[in-house]
Amino acid sequence: AALRETLKQMPKAELHMHIEGSLEPELIFALAERNQVKLNYASVEELRRAYAFTDLQSFLDIYYAGASVLLKEQDFYDMTWAYLQHAREDNVKHAEIFFDPQTHTDRGVPFGTAINGIHRALKDARAEWGMSSAIIMCFLRHLSEEAALETLEQSMPYRDKIIGVGLDSSERGHPPEKFARVFARCKELGLRLVAHAGEEGPPEYIRTALDLLKVERIDHGVRCLEDPALTQRLARDKVPLTVCPLSNIKLRVFDKVGDHNLVKLLDAGLTVTVNSDDPAYFGGYVNENFVQMFDALPLDKNHAYRLARNSFAASFLDAQAKQKFL
Numbered sequence: 001a002a003l004r005e006t007l008k009q010m011p012k013a014e015l016h017m018h019i020e021g022s023l024e025p026e027l028i029f030a031l032a033e034r035n036q037v038k039l040n041y042a043s044v045e046e047l048r049r050a051y052a053f054t055d056l057q058s059f060l061d062i063y064y065a066g067a068s069v070l071l072k073e074q075d076f077y078d079m080t081w082a083y084l085q086h087a088r089e090d091n092v093k094h095a096e097i098f099f100d101p102q103t104h105t106d107r108g109v110p111f112g113t114a115i116n117g118i119h120r121a122l123k124d125a126r127a128e129w130g131m132s133s134a135i136i137m138c139f140l141r142h143l144s145e146e147a148a149l150e151t152l153e154q155s156m157p158y159r160d161k162i163i164g165v166g167l168d169s170s171e172r173g174h175p176p177e178k179f180a181r182v183f184a185r186c187k188e189l190g191l192r193l194v195a196h197a198g199e200e201g202p203p204e205y206i207r208t209a210l211d212l213l214k215v216e217r218i219d220h221g222v223r224c225l226e227d228p229a230l231t232q233r234l235a236r237d238k239v240p241l242t243v244c245p246l247s248n249i250k251l252r253v254f255d256k257v258g259d260h261n262l263v264k265l266l267d268a269g270l271t272v273t274v275n276s277d278d279p280a281y282f283g284g285y286v287n288e289n290f291v292q293m294f295d296a297l298p299l300d301k302n303h304a305y306r307l308a309r310n311s312f313a314a315s316f317l318d319a320q321a322k323q324k325f326l
């Protein structure tokens, strides 16, 4: 019980969450009504019942359908504000938030509408609570590199609101090298680089994300343990892995919480962090991820401290801000 309190109360950074994945069913229905968007689900309950995923793709289909209710800047604000309240409740002091511009621009919603709504909520959380935050723009890997380059172009008027870029959506069959040129361009622009790799895809995608995309963190990366040489390299180079335990369970990467490899990753000396990924879809915000893993696995107070410390060490906070938390 004391450990539970420690987990909940310790200051933490969240480095892997998709803001579109924080849309709760109730807000999806409220926004659908406000915007006169037709949903293929009759009620909140029916939508929630559809959250029985078999793999990443079965989740993504519903996640993109949910995002279809986001049309106006205020919609993006309301979604982000709701997430930030949960994050504050969980003692998140710093949040690095993914958003998927193509999910919106491909429906005719302007890039600026999405990012301005998200950014205004982050600014309000900073002013009201002192919470710090940053926006990471993700390219959808099931789409072409040309589409990603076009998205990068569209982002240029908002360059000062974006700390970095990531790569998400369907991993299998869409290896990192597909995006080598756009990531090289982002690096020239001074953007920080991350990519989802080794969630459903093979360890080789982790290696190519590092070698060909030059990413600084790996999102998920849990399959690295299948490759001992790669695991050693990740430990030696202190490459952070932003792990999302409940996501991995819901998307059947592991069968149950007790089967998750979080302890093995820590024992291998990796810079692991714990995150919520898509909290509205996967059964909880960041503290719920901590509590469920610590209930099911042999983890103690020292692990808790190490995970919290890692979250700040792996963040894109500047050295001075980081120092306050380490």
Ligand code: ES4
Pocket: 018, 021, 056, 063, 168, 169, 170, 196, 199, 247, 277, 278
């Ligand atoms: C995602 Cl869990 C996950 N994996 C890949 N792409 C995503 N987008 C939103 N959630």
Ligand code: ZN
Pocket: 016, 018, 168, 196, 219, 277
């Ligand atoms: Zn993710």
